[in-house]
Amino acid sequence: MSSADEILDVVDENDRVVGRARRGDVYDRGLRHRCVFVWARDPEGRVFVHRRTASKLVFPALYDMFVGGVVGAGESYDDAALREAEVAWYGFLSEGELEQRVGEGVWEFVPDGAAAYARLRAWRGAR
Known part of the structure; x- marks a missing residue:
C-alpha cells in the first residue's frame, strides 16, 4: 500500500472524527485531518x-x-x-x-x- 492509500480520520474544527478517507483524497480535497x-x-x-x-x-x-x-x-x-x-x-x-x-x-x-x-x-x- 502506498502512503496515498493510507486511511486517515477526517475531523471537524474541534478534532472530532466525522469520517475517514484515503490520504490522497484528503490532500486532493483539502479535508481537515490530524497531524x-x-x-x-x-x-x-x-x-x-x-x-x-x-x-x-x-x-x-x-x-x-x-x-x-x-x-x-x-x-x-x-x-x-x-x-x-x-x-x-x-x-x-x-x-x-x-x-x-x-x-x-x-x-x-x-x-x-x-x-x-x-x-x-x-x-x-x-x-
Whole structure:
C-alpha cells in the first residue's frame, strides 16, 4: 500500500472524527485531518532539525524543525509521533542558527513546519 492509500480520520474544527478517507483524497480535497508536530531539544537547548526522506508523499527531502506527520485512522497522537521519528538526516541547531537557516533560504523547509515555527515564535513573543 502506498502512503496515498493510507486511511486517515477526517475531523471537524474541534478534532472530532466525522469520517475517514484515503490520504490522497484528503490532500486532493483539502479535508481537515490530524497531524503531530514535536519540538525536540537536546540538553544544551539546541533544536532538532532534520531532512525528510525522499520517499515522503509531500515535501520529500525538505528540512523541518518539527518531527511529525499525519496521524493514521484510529492511531494515537503519541504513536504517530514515534512512527514519524524516522528521518534521512538530522542535527541540532541553536535557535539562532535555526532562525538564520529559515531566513536565508538555503535550506528548503516544509511549508507547514515553517508556518508552525512562525506561529510558535509569535506565540512566544506574545507572552
